[in-house]
Amino acid sequence: MSDPKSDPHPHLPGGTGTGPAGGAPVTPTPPARDPAAEAAALAAFEDREHRLAELDLPSPAAGPREPDRAVPPAAGANAVPSALPPQISGGTKPIEMMPLGRPLAKPPVVAFDKVTKTYGTGSSAFTAIKDVSFAIEDYPGRGEFVSILGPSGCGKSTVIRLIAGLLPQFPQTSGTVLVDGKPIGGPGPDRGMVFQDYTSFDNRSVVDNIAFGIECRGVERAIAPDGAVRKTGVLTITTASPHGFKPGAQVTLAGLREARLDGAIVVASVPSPTQLTAVHTGAEVTSGGGVVRVASVAKADRIDRARYWIEKVGLSVKRDADKYPHELSGGMRQRVAIARTLILEPRIILMDEPFGALDPPTRTRMQDNLVQLWREQSPTIFFITHSIEEAVFLGDHILLFSNSPGTVLKTIRVPPPDRPSIEMQRDPKFQEVVGGIRDVIDQLESSNRAGD
Amino acid sequence: MAQAVTVSRAPKPSVAGVPKPPPWWRTLRADPPFQVRVVIGAALIAFIVIIWWIVTRGDAISAIVSPSKLPSPGAVLASFGSLSGNLAEGIIATLERVLLGVLLAAILGVVLGVFAGTNRMIGSAVAPIVIFLRSIPMGALLPLMLMLFATGEKQKVMFIFFAIVPFVFSDTVKAVSIVPERYVETAQTLGASNRQILLKVLVPLALPDVITSLRFQFGLALGYVMLAEAIATPSGLGVMLNNNERMGNIEQNYALLFIIALLAFLIDFVIRFFQRGVFQWRRDL
Numbered sequence: 001m002s003d004p005k006s007d008p009h010p011h012l013p014g015g016t017g018t019g020p021a022g023g024a025p026v027t028p029t030p031p032a033r034d035p036a037a038e039a040a041a042l043a044a045f046e047d048r049e050h051r052l053a054e055l056d057l058p059s060p061a062a063g064p065r066e067p068d069r070a071v072p073p074a075a076g077a078n079a080v081p082s083a084l085p086p087q088i089s090g091g092t093k094p095i096e097m098m099p100l101g102r103p104l105a106k107p108p109v110v111a112f113d114k115v116t117k118t119y120g121t122g123s124s125a126f127t128a129i130k131d132v133s134f135a136i137e138d139y140p141g142r143g144e145f146v147s148i149l150g151p152s153g154c155g156k157s158t159v160i161r162l163i164a165g166l167l168p169q170f171p172q173t174s175g176t177v178l179v180d181g182k183p184i185g186g187p188g189p190d191r192g193m194v195f196q197d198y199t200s201f202d203n204r205s206v207v208d209n210i211a212f213g214i215e216c217r218g219v220e221r222a223i224a225p226d227g228a229v230r231k232t233g234v235l236t237i238t239t240a241s242p243h244g245f246k247p248g249a250q251v252t253l254a255g256l257r258e259a260r261l262d263g264a265i266v267v268a269s270v271p272s273p274t275q276l277t278a279v280h281t282g283a284e285v286t287s288g289g290g291v292v293r294v295a296s297v298a299k300a301d302r303i304d305r306a307r308y309w310i311e312k313v314g315l316s317v318k319r320d321a322d323k324y325p326h327e328l329s330g331g332m333r334q335r336v337a338i339a340r341t342l343i344l345e346p347r348i349i350l351m352d353e354p355f356g357a358l359d360p361p362t363r364t365r366m367q368d369n370l371v372q373l374w375r376e377q378s379p380t381i382f383f384i385t386h387s388i389e390e391a392v393f394l395g396d397h398i399l400l401f402s403n404s405p406g407t408v409l410k411t412i413r414v415p416p417p418d419r420p421s422i423e424m425q426r427d428p429k430f431q432e433v434v435g436g437i438r439d440v441i442d443q444l445e446s447s448n449r450a451g452d
Numbered sequence: 453m454a455q456a457v458t459v460s461r462a463p464k465p466s467v468a469g470v471p472k473p474p475p476w477w478r479t480l481r482a483d484p485p486f487q488v489r490v491v492i493g494a495a496l497i498a499f500i501v502i503i504w505w506i507v508t509r510g511d512a513i514s515a516i517v518s519p520s521k522l523p524s525p526g527a528v529l530a531s532f533g534s535l536s537g538n539l540a541e542g543i544i545a546t547l548e549r550v551l552l553g554v555l556l557a558a559i560l561g562v563v564l565g566v567f568a569g570t571n572r573m574i575g576s577a578v579a580p581i582v583i584f585l586r587s588i589p590m591g592a593l594l595p596l597m598l599m600l601f602a603t604g605e606k607q608k609v610m611f612i613f614f615a616i617v618p619f620v621f622s623d624t625v626k627a628v629s630i631v632p633e634r635y636v637e638t639a640q641t642l643g644a645s646n647r648q649i650l651l652k653v654l655v656p657l658a659l660p661d662v663i664t665s666l667r668f669q670f671g672l673a674l675g676y677v678m679l680a681e682a683i684a685t686p687s688g689l690g691v692m693l694n695n696n697e698r699m700g701n702i703e704q705n706y707a708l709l710f711i712i713a714l715l716a717f718l719i720d721f722v723i724r725f726f727q728r729g730v731f732q733w734r735r736d737l
């Protein structure tokens with residue numbers, strides 16, 4: 001299943017002219033639509049997109065995600081990973097990159113293949129999404145930011161909730177949804193979710209809200225590829241991000257590939273923030289990734305970690321830590337929700353219009369904060385929005401959805417956020433990208449109406 | 453002159469240019485100031501007492517209403533003194549029964565309610581029985597309780613228990629059910645197990661409403677116990693009311709009614725005070 005040939009990176013660069021993602025859009029359109037008009041709209045868009053790709057948006061030389069963007073549009077898909085530097089430093093946390101060349105052998109983080117979801121049966125059946133196909137690649141230490149854009153009721157939430165494994169959207173009626181090459185079994189902390197509605201637990205203070213996941217699950221850290229090495233009785237584990245375990249902590253190893261080392265160990269020493277050692281009897285091994293976990297974290301430790309995240313999302317430990325949700329504004333509540341998700345360092349973060357209910361100035365501040373956090377932690381983010389500006393500003397990619405039944409109409413590659421939201425949105429070139437996408441949506445909508 | 457007309461219709465400005473808001477008595481659903489509320493509340497009580505005093509003035513023959521039906525305010529006030537002897541004993545005996553009955557109902561009703569609210573299979577299984585129990589008029593339960601538990605303490609406690617447990621149960625089911633699904637989903641995506649969601653999300657968020665239900669049921673139970681105490685009981689407020697009736701001490705009965713009402717109010721007030729203190733995150737309690 002990790003055969004590189006099986007995933008042809010349909011959304012990847014060259015990006016500009018590659019056309020419909022996964023072959024979904026133009027071909028199997030529902031009868032109500034006017035295929036000719038849609039094809040014309042897409043053609044017009046592609047032409048425009050070519051021009052957009054040529055815009056050389058100024059980007060700082062030191063921009064952490066810049067190398068990806070530096071790939072000329074004409075380059076082949078395989079050229080991307082090799083253009084990545086071995087070390088990307090984002091903010092305070094250095095992010096270790098794994099040896100190059102391997103990523104393409106890994107399955108995509110999220111892959112949808114001809115996914116359809118139908119509710120009900122017979123005459124009352126309603127198809128929310130139909131034949132949705134896309135694949136988001138797994139670049140270690142550098143997650144993609146995928147904006148999902150489309151009209152209301154086009155099944156954007158269905159897609160995100162399918163990835164989250166939440167009922168009743170989960171499971172799909174047909175097709176396959178794979179996360180890391182494996183089907184989803186249900187909701188889990190590796191796929192964090194931020195909802196539009198405020199979901200801070202009303203009975204918990206800010207700090208207790210943020211610590212909720214750790215309280216339930218303990219702390220889990222991915223083991224870096226080739227990160228578990230055992231020689232002469234000492235097991236050395238390198239985690240993909242700082243783990244924060246202290247010597248003496250009881251740690252569980254799970255899912256270590258290539259090595260039979262699963263089970264409990266006690267941390268002997270912590271040579272660096274991302275390393276830990278333990279004495280372990282058993283065969284000498286070198287192993288691929290897995291998970292290392294402390295099942296229960298002491299309350300003081302939990303609060304320490306939560307406080308770190310309070311500051312990270314732009315709240316103040318002094319002022320806000322002990323406040324209850326009813327004392328917070330909408331923006332602050334969403335900051336809490338984001339911190340609560342990020343503290344678990346999930347691979348994937350699903351955001352269902354998280355800023356939809358916020359006023360514009362708060363919204364742009366939250367966007368900037370989110371970009372910064374994403375760069376530091378590099379999860380793969382799926383972000384639903386109604387705002388084209390927001391989608392273009394935040395996203396690496398935009399999945400453009402069409403209306404009922406929802407399907408991926410187009411995968412659009414957009415320039416990275418290289419300045420604060422406000423500044424970037426003032427740039428005429430940014431506005432041109434937004435305008436281009438708006439035109440496509442307008443044309444598609446009018447062609448839909450004409451087809452009615 | 454059109455301008456002059458508009459100006460005269462506008463509220464009279466207090467400071468130059470700043471319009472005055474309409475007064476509270478002309479604003480729909482506006483509360484009067486606190487002092488006004490106290491004064492008008494007290495005024496109505498005073499008015500009723502005066503009427504009471506007028507209709508009971510004079511002796512048994514000259515009074516408009518016979519003192520055997522409505523004694524004068526003075527006589528009722530005087531009877532408070534004669535009550536004091538066994539009043540404390542009566543209050544304690546009655547409260548003990550109510551507390552015990554409510555406590556039993558709370559344990560069974562809340563625990564079962566939490567499970568039924570979380571696991572809809574249990575909920576569907578228990579629903580018909582609960583609906584049946586809720587539909588039985590309280591008074592109709594009493595003869596059965598007498599047959600089952602004779603006339604001892606057990607009968608009174610069980611009467612209260614059976615009278616309120618179905619309501620505590622359904623209120624608890626409701627309280628658990630109305631916790632928005634989003635909270636459950638959020639907890640799931642944060643890695644909480646079903647058990648953790650129950651104990652860390654559903655129960656804490658439902659608890660304020662469950663306590664509110666218990667508070668209401670406590671007030672009702674105080675009413676039911678009077679009924680149970682009417683039959684062969686050594687002590688309690690209900691017994692005192694009954695004895696007074698037999699001995700023609702109507703003044704004392706009026707005095708007791710005031711005391712019982714005050715007691716019910718105080719208990720409610722105290723529970724509510726603690727509820728507000730403990731669940732500060734609920735603004736609506």
